Amino acid sequence: MKGIFVGTKPSYKVIIGSRALTQVGSLIEKTAPDVQKVLIVSDTNVAPLFLETVKKSIGIKKIEVCEYIFEAGERSKNIDSIAGMWGVMAENRFTRTDAVVALGGGVVCDMGGFAAATFLRGIKVFQVPTSLLAMVDASVGGKTGIDLKEGKNLAGAFWQPSMVIEDTDCLKTLPDDLFTEGLGEVIKHAFIMDRDLYDLLSQIAEEGRADKIREDDLLMEKIVSMNVSDKVSVITEDTLDNGLRQTLNYGHTVGHVIERNSNFTLAHGVCVAKGMGIIIDACEAAGTLDPEEAKKMRDLITAYGLPVTDDITPEEAVEGALNDKKKRGDTISVILVNKIGTSKIKKMSEEEFLDFLKKGKKA
Ligand SMILES: NC(=O)c1ccc[n+]([C@@H]2O[C@H](COP(=O)([O-])OP(=O)(O)OC[C@H]3O[C@@H](n4cnc5c(N)ncnc54)[C@H](O)[C@@H]3O)[C@@H](O)[C@H]2O)c1
Numbered sequence: 039m040k041g042i043f044v045g046t047k048p049s050y051k052v053i054i055g056s057r058a059l060t061q062v063g064s065l066i067e068k069t070a071p072d073v074q075k076v077l078i079v080s081d082t083n084v085a086p087l088f089l090e091t092v093k094k095s096i097g098i099k100k101i102e103v104c105e106y107i108f109e110a111g112e113r114s115k116n117i118d119s120i121a122g123m124w125g126v127m128a129e130n131r132f133t134r135t136d137a138v139v140a141l142g143g144g145v146v147c148d149m150g151g152f153a154a155a156t157f158l159r160g161i162k163v164f165q166v167p168t169s170l171l172a173m174v175d176a177s178v179g180g181k182t183g184i185d186l187k188e189g190k191n192l193a194g195a196f197w198q199p200s201m202v203i204e205d206t207d208c209l210k211t212l213p214d215d216l217f218t219e220g221l222g223e224v225i226k227h228a229f230i231m232d233r234d235l236y237d238l239l240s241q242i243a244e245e246g247r248a249d250k251i252r253e254d255d256l257l258m259e260k261i262v263s264m265n266v267s268d269k270v271s272v273i274t275e276d277t278l279d280n281g282l283r284q285t286l287n288y289g290h291t292v293g294h295v296i297e298r299n300s301n302f303t304l305a306h307g308v309c310v311a312k313g314m315g316i317i318i319d320a321c322e323a324a325g326t327l328d329p330e331e332a333k334k335m336r337d338l339i340t341a342y343g344l345p346v347t348d349d350i351t352p353e354e355a356v357e358g359a360l361n362d363k364k365k366r367g368d369t370i371s372v373i374l375v376n377k378i379g380t381s382k383i384k385k386m387s388e389e390e391f392l393d394f395l396k397k398g399k400k401a
């Protein structure tokens with residue numbers, strides 16, 4: 039198993055490897071010896087697969103286990119679920135030294151983290167992500183929260199976990215479309231900051247193994263670790279999401295608009311892939327991205343089963359981006375990759391962004 043140190047305040051470790059679920063109890067005991075009770079938060083898809091293993095590993099350590107299982111899906115990511123978690127912890131007299139264990143995808147990680155951030159003004163949380171998206175993105179970085187009926191992720195808190203435990207075996211039961219979706223963020227990391235990851239992924243694709251990476255335990259451990267390291271290196275330099283962390287939004291400015299316009303019927307990672315494709319076209323048309331490099335980028339996205347185009351118009355994309363909360367002041371921060379492995383933030387006015395996208399669309 040691999041351990042990656044995250045130097046935020048407070049700092050913590052991300053443990054990655056096959057069979058890590060069986061170690062959850064001993065890792066909690068080592069990291070937080072005062073924990074007497076844990077609330078395992080999970081959903082109706084993940085609990086039948088992994089809850090028993092985690093319960094057993096914690097039970098052996100004589101730590102009392104309570105559970106809160108909610109209906110799987112983004113629709114559950116609301117204040118009622120959080121109130122349910124608070125209720126179980128209050129009924130069972132949890133104290134400030136006890137902990138939440140979030141076992142599941144990004145929805146579970148976001149909510150388990152938020153329940154922990156707010157119960158008794160903050161107790162420990164151990165993130166145990168089981169989807170690819172949650173492993174490489176949602177569980178690391180300390181962003182927690184819920185959706186409101188007015189919009190996604192509108193209420194939440196920055197709350198760092200005590201540890202993140204990633205068992206790559208969990209990925210084997212993940213439905214294909216969800217695995218592919220997670221690869222959208224993986225490819226994004228390769229493009230914005232990790233040429234080695236790009237080289238690895240493109241080599242696998244050239245060998246015709248792009249649809250078989252999950253079968254190779256060591257390879258999966260390596261890919262997940264590289265991605266976690268990428269995300270960690272960005273967030274430790276920018277814990278509160280002001281500057282550098284914005285580069286993680288590559289493909290997201292337009293991607294979010296496509297996602298919203300589809301009424302969330304299109305998966306997030308698919309929309310990010312489309313958003314990256316549109317920015318690649320625009321950078322190529324603007325002459326800042328070499329056509330050969332642009333082709334390599336498109337080829338990688340499609341090799342892993344993701345799309346690079348969408349019929350959204352530049353006008354719709356700009357209009358949507360202006361409504362997005364990520365807009366600061368009256369400019370739009372657009373993340374550009376002009377060379378695989380590096381990225382930069384360019385502030386554009388509404389007109390500049392429209393012009394940029396229009397040229398890309400024409401090309
Ligand atoms: N906090 C952050 O920084 C951050 C970053 C990115 C995304 N997110 C959030 O993450 C959420 C999306 O994450 P997600 O795609 O993991 O969603 P999810 O938690 O809904 O999981 C997707 C589906 O996969 C199932 N699942 C999870 N692991 C499984 C496994 N190993 N085997 C079989 N089924 C499994 C779940 O039950 C669910 O049905 C969104 O709410 C998003 O806002 C947060």
Ligand SMILES: [Zn+2]
Pocket residue numbers: 223290306310
């Ligand atoms: Zn994303």
